[in-house]
Amino acid sequence: MARKFKLRPVGSQKESVHERSGAIDRREFMRLSFNTAAGLITTASLGSVGFASFLMGQEGSSSSDSSIKFYVPKGSDVWYNNMDKQPMTTQAFIDESVNSTTGMVGAAGLWSGLPIIATYIPHEENKNKPLEANSPRFQMMDGYTSGGAYVGSGYEIEEKEEFASLNIHDNMIIVFARCPHLCCIPGWQLVNNDYTADSWLPGGTDSSGNKSFCICHSSRYDHTVIEKNTARNRSNGQEFDFIGVKKTGGPAPYGMPLIPFSVNDGTIEALPDFMDWYTFCG
Ligand code: FES
Secondary structure, three states: OOOEEOOOOOOOOOOOHHHHHOOEEHHHHHHOOHHHHHHHHHHHHHOOOHHHHHHHOOOOOOHHHHEEEEOOOOOOOOOOHHHOOOEOEHHHHHHHHOOOOOOOEEEEEEEOOEEEEEEEOOHHHHOOOOOOOOOOOOEEOEEEOOOOOEEEEOOHHHHOHHHHHHOOEOOEEEEEOOOOOOOOOOEEOOOOOOOOOOOOOOOOOOOOOOEEEEOOOOEEEEEEEEEEEEEEOOOOOOEEEEEEEEEEEOOOOOOOEEOOEEEEOOEEEEOOOOHHHHOOOO
């Protein structure tokens, strides 16, 4: 019988995934090693360029640097298995959405070596329907620091010119997928538990599913909630505000930042408008 592992709680975190999802066996744990292995892949794929150079080199980069490609986590069984390293298209998500109870679909990808999660949410179809379970749409909410200080509103992507490229379009968002806790790489439905099940509740609650999930210490993120928050660069200690998705649970201090993108002939291409936001892991 396969040995069972318990996910590791952090500090005083009483509410842990153990209680809701139970243990996972070694085989599943190894399969899910994407959360750490992809970090190595990410670093390796940057090669001699390195993360800092990547950030600084965007201005003169070629258009190919903007493409986002599917990344199939090693050993995983995901709906985009046969699209590994192929450019992400909106149509792929639309096609897959019919297989989802909520119409929500997510996938891991790489943008010039940086890990991302792309999420499709049937916002246009649901935005005028009653706000009820399993009728997901984007929700703009207020963001607060872990200390409770108000930072700003997700509505700023509609109200402020500086955030115009983040306006929601094509029923999709892209997030930079490094966990603000200790920089593992959260996944989309790579583990089976209540947080990752194909279900949705309004209000950015930690209940219900369709959260991206960090296996390292079980932080959860609701990609339907857009908020403004404050991040801290782990290398130099500098704080900066960003627009991102909400952390709903776990030890991460805040959510993950958005990456603006455009859709060209159906292909998703990232825009390097907010590169500073992707530096919190140093
Ligand atoms: S690195 Fe600890 S929860 Fe993600």
